[in-house]
Each structure stands twice: as C-alpha cells, then as structure tokens.
Amino acid sequence: MKRLLGSALIIVGVLAGCGNNSGSEYLGKWVNVKSEKRSLEIERNGDSFMVRNTGPSFIDGKPETKNIPATYANGVLKVSMGMGDITLAIDKASGNLTDGSVEYKKTN
Structure with missing residues (x-):
C-alpha cells in the first residue's frame, strides 16, 4: 500500500x-x-503570452517597442496583429523562431 501511495504521489x-x-x-x-x-x-x-517587438520606427528610425498579445496552441504561438493572426513556430532544424518569412535566433 505504501508503495502504491508513493508511486501515486510521484505521478x-x-x-x-x-x-x-x-x-x-x-x-x-x-x-x-x-x-x-x-x-x-x-x-x-x-495564461497567455506577450510579445515585445522592437525595431526601428518607420518614421524616424529610432527604436520602438510594440507589445502584442499571443496565445499558445498546437505547439505554435498565435500573435494577434489586428488584421489577422501570425503564427510563430520554432524550426526544429535550425532552432530559429520563424513566421515563414522572417527568422529570429534565441539569445538567452
């Protein structure tokens, strides 16, 4: 009985x-x-994610950060972009994050 209880607690x-x-x-x-x-x-x-997207501003080229909500489902992140969702996935071959056209390498 103790063995069964111990196994149940581990599980x-x-x-x-x-x-x-x-x-x-x-x-x-x-x-x-x-x-x-x-x-x-x-x-x-x-229960969801926040994607902080930083890059040069289209107006003056200075860095700007946009906070974009995302959800995780079926192994990918769905990022809400207003006009539709963008799917982010990790390429198993390279380890890079991609939406199919742009790739990002993890730094930490």
Whole structure:
C-alpha cells in the first residue's frame, strides 16, 4: 500500500510540474538573423503570452517597442496583429523562431 501511495504521489508531482510549461520554449529574447536592430522578447502574461517587438520606427528610425498579445496552441504561438493572426513556430532544424518569412535566433 505504501508503495502504491508513493508511486501515486510521484505521478501527481510530475504532472503538476508539467502543467504550465506549455510554450516555455518560446520564452526569452530572439534577435532577427538579418538585422540585430529587430528583436522579439516573449514573456508569459497570465495564461497567455506577450510579445515585445522592437525595431526601428518607420518614421524616424529610432527604436520602438510594440507589445502584442499571443496565445499558445498546437505547439505554435498565435500573435494577434489586428488584421489577422501570425503564427510563430520554432524550426526544429535550425532552432530559429520563424513566421515563414522572417527568422529570429534565441539569445538567452
């Protein structure tokens, strides 16, 4: 009986530890592979994510940051861009974050 109870406690502990790790591979700072002036910082925001997109302003070229909400589903991040969602995925071959046209390399 003690062995069964011990096994049950271990299983519950493992499952509880895995509960909120969905999408943790996306967390951190990502830098554009073609321009270090452009970066993404992805953080948890409650049950969802916040993508902090930093790059030169179209108006004066000075760095600006836009905070964009995102959700994690089916192994990818869905970023809400107003006119539709952008899907961010990690390319298993390179380890880079991509939306299909732009790539970012993780820095931390």
